[in-house]
Amino acid sequence: EVQLVESGGGLVQPGGSLRLSCVVSGFTFNSYNMNWVRQAPGKGLEWVSYISGSSSTIYYTDSVKGRFTISRDNAKNSLYLQMNSLRAEDTAVYYCASAGHAQWLFYYWGQGTLVTVSS
Amino acid sequence: QSALTQPASVSGSPGQSITISCTGTSSDVGGYNYVSWYQQHPGKAPKLMIYDVSNRPSGVSNRFSGSKSGNTASLTISGLQAEDEADYYCSSYTNSNSLVFGGGTKLTVL
Numbered sequence: 666e667v668q669l670v671e672s673g674g675g676l677v678q679p680g681g682s683l684r685l686s687c688v689v690s691g692f693t694f695n696s697y698n699m700n701w702v703r704q705a706p707g708k709g710l711e712w713v714s715y716i717s718g719s720s721s722t723i724y725y726t727d728s729v730k731g732r733f734t735i736s737r738d739n740a741k742n743s744l745y746l747q748m749n750s751l752r753a754e755d756t757a758v759y760y761c762a763s764a765g766h767a768q769w770l771f772y773y774w775g776q777g778t779l780v781t782v783s784s
Numbered sequence: 785q786s787a788l789t790q791p792a793s794v795s796g797s798p799g800q801s802i803t804i805s806c807t808g809t810s811s812d813v814g815g816y817n818y819v820s821w822y823q824q825h826p827g828k829a830p831k832l833m834i835y836d837v838s839n840r841p842s843g844v845s846n847r848f849s850g851s852k853s854g855n856t857a858s859l860t861i862s863g864l865q866a867e868d869e870a871d872y873y874c875s876s877y878t879n880s881n882s883l884v885f886g887g888g889t890k891l892t893v894l
Contacts, residue, residue: 700883709787710822710830710873712883724881727785760829769877770820772841774829 667691667773669761674778681751681782687744687761687775695719695739697765701746703757704777713759714746715768728754751782785878788813788886795892801862804889806874807855812884814855818877821850821859824888825870833872834859861891869893 673685685701701713714735715724723735734747744761758779762771789807796802806813806821813819819837822830832841834850837857847862857876861868874886 709888710824710875710885712875712885715883726882764832764835767835769818769883770832770835770875771822771830772832772835774831776829 669763669773669775671759671761671775671778674759674780676781676783677751678784679752679782682747682749683751683780685746685748685759685761685778685780689742689744689761689763692763692765692773694737694742697763698768699735699737699744700762700771701735701744702760702762702771702774703755703780704760705754705757708757711757716744718766748780751780753782756780756782785812785880785882785884788874788876788884790872790874790886790889792887793890793892795894796861796864797894798864798866800864801860802864802891804859804861804872804874804891806857806859806876806886808857808876808884809855811880812855812876812878813852813857815879816877817852819850819852819857820875821848821857822873822875823868823870824873830873864893866893 696718732750758777760777761775764770764772821834824830838850
């Protein structure tokens with residue numbers, strides 16, 4: 666059974682930092698593309714970032730470029746999102762998501778972790 | 785990158801068919817066959833219903849179908865059931881090496 670389990674969310678002040686983690690089991694993590702997708706409270710989905718299996722290809726949505734960094738540790742079956750210079754508009758549930766070798770679609774989802782940016 | 789345009793809400797009675805549209809531009813929906821559709825029930829993670837415009841993942845009912853014409857993609861649900869009541873989101877790859885979602889459509893089964 667495939668499982669994606671996010672952690673690391675919480676309350677942080679504007680300008681602060683947070684690191685999200687996603688531990689994956691049930692598939693060959695080191696060859697699968699991974700993504701972060703977020704959803705602000707009561708709002709729609711927003712793709713945040715993509716990383717290829719080898720970490721050779723990384724993409725970000727414009728609003729997080731220069732502030733967020735996606736990374737992975739294939740030995741630990743883990744995906745990360747380092748979030749710096751956080752803003753109120755970054756408040757959302759953050760999901761890790763994947764469709765294996767396919768790009769730009771999401772078959773596997775975690776349960777999400779809530780990040781709240783507020784003073 | 786602007787969000788794709790979806791109707792805020794649609795409704796239908798059990799057994800009927802409904803269609804949700806998703807309008808983008810030639811830089812996203814119209815330019816690539818990488819359109820997906822997701823179903824999301826309250827408090828749950830989204831579920832992939834359609835990928836690459838018209839393909840259904842294993843386990844998804846054949847009552848769900850997808851299509852595309854020009855810059856507009858569509859999701860059709862036939863034989864509407866109470867359990868289909870949910871939010872639906874389209875997404876598309878873009879020419880900026882990014883992914884854009886639609887604003888979401890709330891489906892109400894009357």
